[in-house]
Amino acid sequence: MTSTLSRRWIQKLPFYVVLVGLCMVVMMPFFWMLLSSLKTNQQLFSLPVRWWVWPLHFDNYTHALSLIPFWAQLRNTVMLSGLTVLGNVLSGSFVAYGLSKVDWAGRRFLFGVLIATMLLPGVVTFVPTYLIFRNLGWLNTYLPLIVPTFLGSPYYIFLFRQFFLTIPESVSEAARVDGASELRIFTNVIVPLSGPAFSAVAVLSFVQAWTEYIGPLIYLNVPSQWTLSLGLSAFLNRYSAEWNLMMAAAVVFTVPLVVIFFIGNKYFMRGISFNTDIG
Amino acid sequence: MHHTELGRVAVQSRPASTFLTLKQRKNLWGILFVSPWIVGLVGLVLYPMALSLYYSFTNYDVVGSYQFIGLGNYQQMLVDPTFRQSLYNTLYLVVFMVPVSLVASLAYALLLNLPLFGQRLFRTLLYLPQMVPTVAGALLWMWIFNPEYGLINTVLGWFHIVGPLWLNSISWSKPSIVLMNLWGTGGAAIIFLAGLRGVSPSLIEAAKIDGANLWQRFWHITLPALSPLLLFNAVMGILSAMQYFTQAFVMGGGDSGGSVGLGNSLEFAMVYLYQVAFQDMRMGYASAMGWVLFLIMLILISILLVASSKWVYYEGWKRS
Numbered sequence: 001m002t003s004t005l006s007r008r009w010i011q012k013l014p015f016y017v018v019l020v021g022l023c024m025v026v027m028m029p030f031f032w033m034l035l036s037s038l039k040t041n042q043q044l045f046s047l048p049v050r051w052w053v054w055p056l057h058f059d060n061y062t063h064a065l066s067l068i069p070f071w072a073q074l075r076n077t078v079m080l081s082g083l084t085v086l087g088n089v090l091s092g093s094f095v096a097y098g099l100s101k102v103d104w105a106g107r108r109f110l111f112g113v114l115i116a117t118m119l120l121p122g123v124v125t126f127v128p129t130y131l132i133f134r135n136l137g138w139l140n141t142y143l144p145l146i147v148p149t150f151l152g153s154p155y156y157i158f159l160f161r162q163f164f165l166t167i168p169e170s171v172s173e174a175a176r177v178d179g180a181s182e183l184r185i186f187t188n189v190i191v192p193l194s195g196p197a198f199s200a201v202a203v204l205s206f207v208q209a210w211t212e213y214i215g216p217l218i219y220l221n222v223p224s225q226w227t228l229s230l231g232l233s234a235f236l237n238r239y240s241a242e243w244n245l246m247m248a249a250a251v252v253f254t255v256p257l258v259v260i261f262f263i264g265n266k267y268f269m270r271g272i273s274f275n276t277d278i279g
Numbered sequence: 280m281h282h283t284e285l286g287r288v289a290v291q292s293r294p295a296s297t298f299l300t301l302k303q304r305k306n307l308w309g310i311l312f313v314s315p316w317i318v319g320l321v322g323l324v325l326y327p328m329a330l331s332l333y334y335s336f337t338n339y340d341v342v343g344s345y346q347f348i349g350l351g352n353y354q355q356m357l358v359d360p361t362f363r364q365s366l367y368n369t370l371y372l373v374v375f376m377v378p379v380s381l382v383a384s385l386a387y388a389l390l391l392n393l394p395l396f397g398q399r400l401f402r403t404l405l406y407l408p409q410m411v412p413t414v415a416g417a418l419l420w421m422w423i424f425n426p427e428y429g430l431i432n433t434v435l436g437w438f439h440i441v442g443p444l445w446l447n448s449i450s451w452s453k454p455s456i457v458l459m460n461l462w463g464t465g466g467a468a469i470i471f472l473a474g475l476r477g478v479s480p481s482l483i484e485a486a487k488i489d490g491a492n493l494w495q496r497f498w499h500i501t502l503p504a505l506s507p508l509l510l511f512n513a514v515m516g517i518l519s520a521m522q523y524f525t526q527a528f529v530m531g532g533g534d535s536g537g538s539v540g541l542g543n544s545l546e547f548a549m550v551y552l553y554q555v556a557f558q559d560m561r562m563g564y565a566s567a568m569g570w571v572l573f574l575i576m577l578i579l580i581s582i583l584l585v586a587s588s589k590w591v592y593y594e595g596w597k598r599s
Contacts, residue, residue: 012393012395015390015393015395016395018390019390019391019395019401022387022390022405023401023404023405026404026405026407026408026462026465027404027407028430029408029419029420029423029430029462030407032419032422032423032430033419036422044428045428047427047428049428049433091315091316094312094315095312095313095315095316097312098308098309098310098311098312098313099312099313102305102308102309102312103305104305104306104308104309104310105306105309106306106309106310106313107309110313113320114316117320117324119514119518119580120324121518121521121522121572121573121576122522123521123522123548123549123552123569123572123573123576124327124328124331124569124570124572124573125323125324125327125328125331126552126556126569127331127334127552127556127562127565127566127569128326128327128328128330128331128334128566129323129327130556130557131330131334131341131562132322132326132327132330134341148319148323150315151315151316151318151319151322151323152315152316152319157316181308182308182311182312183308186312207410210412211412211413211414213413213414213524213525213528213529214524214525214553218557228412228414229412229413229414232412232414232415232418233414233417233529233534236418236421236529237532237534237535243422243425246418246422247418247419247422249415249418250415250418250419253412253414253415254410254411254412254415257410257411257412258407258410260410261403261406261407261410262403265403268406269402269469
């Protein structure tokens, strides 16, 4: 008995070695980022590279945050990400209901269109969309970044639809028998049953909005409106030799997403693996 | 059946519905629910596409009046050295980054699917790079790639290897991008991992009994079962490689205009399109470039789809 157990262990050992090694390699850049953010600039640019320093220079963080208008940019980013989540969750679930639970004539055709737009590259629409928003007088406002999310993003509509299809038809049919309208079935029956789908879309679209770069770059030209992505890249242009400060700013920018990831881990995994049904 | 009959009676007995049949009511509800997306589809996809096609035949530059110049923009692309360079750079990513990332993410998924203790932790750690905001990641890797004080060349130094200049070298800057992207390969791995859960264990067990070794089991059972996802990830990979932007723009200093990366080596198609549109304000030319890039993507993906009928295996797979 013990001999077969240990034989199994020996068979598995190489895989453990590979996985642990891989994780260490993948974690190295994180360690490098933290370490660099706690060194003085002089320590950064001296050889041999030091893998530990004392004292740790936490003042890099306060210094970095005072150089970029960090709190204003954090507020802008949080506001933009929050509204993006709201827009995607509302429009995504609403539209998905019409594409999965209402049995109507255009459903199949429009689902095909949805898949096609999921694959449609933004490279064609990106310039004219800018011109349209420009004509509307929406430059240097958050509207071009927020309004589209309330009109539904194909990917999130798709995720909601895939989830709604797993809810048995008999559940909504029972409500229909009781005379409930489709709107009521959506708000009172389907939405309460779809917590995991809402969480998955919320975390995925929050991360997307938090890291978004090209949209804010095009539409927001006033520094007071900037998000952290824009602030950080401007920081690079102005203080390009101060890697300790840049790494400190990068850490502060990254930490909220890592926290969200550890809290909502299972929703990420679920959200990403929903789309395996696409076939 | 019984329930639907009852439902029909209940619905039809309501006064508001006397004008509409059940079918018409359903259609109205359907239209109501999809209407926000239809507005977006027309206003933010179809109309912009038509507008873009129209502008691609003009010399529109936002400020002045503009003329039709026929195929002028398209002819310009043929002789524009920066456009040719950007196309070469972009196809480099398609040819190298996409296959390398596919193989790596497949390998990740196979490792993470083994019945080992602690897989949840491994999976979480390997996915973590996806959580680093794009710009923060670009800054981090610029510092990692620093030839003298950076992480990579320091580690290479332990093995007495003198590392290359990475981003400061025309020939190494694109491989640097491929390497950096490999760090975030955990995302595609999760998709493969979900697919691996669907591979029937009894089939694997049967093959084991028949004496198939690990490689044979992978090649004849696991890989065919994963082939639809391989196709999906390949299509997604091509789309994102063809539109590669943020990291190159930040690391190559696209903000300042002019060369992106040393000797334009990081001037990818999307970066050049951005510069033409928003730094030079040549909207007509940028629109034409958008259509040419779109066409190239369509061709690449069509080739992939046609070829896939030979290797993608759909049996037992839900097709929606």
